[in-house]
Amino acid sequence: MENYNLEDRIILRNGKQFILDYLRKKYVRLTPEECVRQSLVHYLVYDLNYPPGLICLEKERANKFRLDYRADIAIYDTTFKIILLAECKKSGTVIDEKTLDQLAKYNANCNAKLLVISNGTQNLCWLFNNELRRYESIPNIPPFGF
Secondary structure, eight states, rough: OOOOOOOEEEEEEEEEEEEEEEEEEEEOOOHHHHHHHHHHHHHIIIIHHHHHHHHGEEEEEETTTTTTEEEEEEEEEESSSEEEEEEEEOOOOOOOHHHHHHHHHHHHTTTEEEEEEOOSEEEEEEETTTTTEEEEEEOOOTTTTO
16 A cells, blocks of 8 residues: 555644545644554555445444444445545554554444555454365455455
8 A cells, every 4th residue: 555645634733633524524633643544544445446435434333232443444336335444544553463453343243345454564364264164364355246
């Protein structure tokens, strides 16, 4: 994933940077994690053809124990079933088993076919294998329609 130039969408308010999120149609605080999220969304939309109208950012879900979880990116298919869940970490964050466990908790109720963790320089991906009934690591995020 390239590091997309987001500077043309950044403004300064009260000494803090905000970025125009064209999916949410508002300015959001530009944190290191938000920078990764915005870059990943740009990559998904412009390089992999994921329709912007099927992407939801910071999707809240309740699990069976009534705890709320918020996935950074949830993408639906055309039948509005979640097919991709992504967790974004700030650049330089080591992606470890704790991060994967966090994403697995988010996925407990929606059973997305594709799981992605990104720190801006590294994308780790897992695709559900229907025959083996388990997630398997894949080298890249597949384009929309996988």
